[in-house]
Amino acid sequence: MDMHRHFDTLAGPEVTPTMDDINADLDRGRRALRKRRVMQTLAGSAFAAAALVAGIVIATTNVPAPAAPTAAQSQGQRPAGVGTRLVAYTGSQPKGYTIDKVPDGFEIQADNTSELILAPKDALDKNPQSFVGKIGIMLQSTDSHYVPQGKKVKVGDLEGVLVPQAPASSTAATPPARDATPPARDVTDPTTLWTQTLWVKQPNGVYLLVQFWEGLALSESDMLDIGAGIHVHKDAVQGGG
The missing domain is CATH 2.60.120.1690 (Jelly Rolls)
Incomplete structure (x- = not known):
């Protein structure tokens, strides 16, 4: 059996993609790339925020919290x-x-x-x-x-x-x-x-x-x-x- 001919038959007749098909594929690719970059940015921001909070907690462990302003102070x-x-x-x-x-x-x-x-x-x-x-x-x-x-x-x-x-x-x-x-x-x-x-x-x-x-x-x-x-x-x- 000619395997090459057999596979060509399974794939169906050759169809030449149109420009609309190509542009649709490009759009899907761009959207996927943007989504990936956004997720990477969010993950990096979350890590940075967690590191910042941890640093603040460590730096202020032995520092007493300031007293909350009184109502009189908040009104000048x-x-x-x-x-x-x-x-x-x-x-x-x-x-x-x-x-x-x-x-x-x-x-x-x-x-x-x-x-x-x-x-x-x-x-x-x-x-x-x-x-x-x-x-x-x-x-x-x-x-x-x-x-x-x-x-x-x-x-x-x-x-x-x-x-x-x-x-x-x-x-x-x-x-x-x-x-x-x-x-x-x-x-x-x-x-x-x-x-x-x-x-x-x-x-x-x-x-x-x-x-x-x-x-x-x-x-x-x-x-x-x-x-x-x-x-x-x-x-x-x-x-x-």
């Missing part, structure tokens, strides 16, 4: 207990008052004869009508006959009373301990924070009010030092209402 605000060192005030003195000391980094944000607002230079809240995160200074209103009830303190040579005040959303009767921060309280949320108002009785019988926001984390000694350094001038005006 001063965290409680930070930046509360008192310094001598060196700026222009306000109308109606003279101030000796302020927390480091604070400036006068609002100034008129009846009201004085001290705030951090980088404060996000620039509204002079807002006392959140600030120190508010004013004389007792002409319409107020309130006699302060709180802790009696000495403010320089004058008598004073330190009065805690709960936020509007709170029903608590006493302020939280300064060395404890319950999880429910957030120093970036003004609705959860107390204020401490220092009432300083002036020689003419009118009280000077200095309100400190709890989020500033000033100690009682700091508040008394700031209050003792606020001097009321004769042209200071009592507000009404």
Whole structure:
């Protein structure tokens, strides 16, 4: 038997490939080559990523993890207990008052004869009508006959009373301990924070009010030092209402 002729018969008649057949074969080959290269690249990337992670783990095994930023820090605000060192005030003195000391980094944000607002230079809240995160200074209103009830303190040579005040959303009767921060309280949320108002009785019988926001984390000694350094001038005006 002629094996060559036999095999030619099995293969069927010879068919000349068309250009469409050739192009289709080339396309299939190119797709296969691209797929192979992609798989090689992914495999190499996975290996490199695994090696990088292993290197980082080894390099940082004995390095303590950094503390997560507080909510105050993430919003660009001063965290409680930070930046509360008192310094001598060196700026222009306000109308109606003279101030000796302020927390480091604070400036006068609002100034008129009846009201004085001290705030951090980088404060996000620039509204002079807002006392959140600030120190508010004013004389007792002409319409107020309130006699302060709180802790009696000495403010320089004058008598004073330190009065805690709960936020509007709170029903608590006493302020939280300064060395404890319950999880429910957030120093970036003004609705959860107390204020401490220092009432300083002036020689003419009118009280000077200095309100400190709890989020500033000033100690009682700091508040008394700031209050003792606020001097009321004769042209200071009592507000009404």
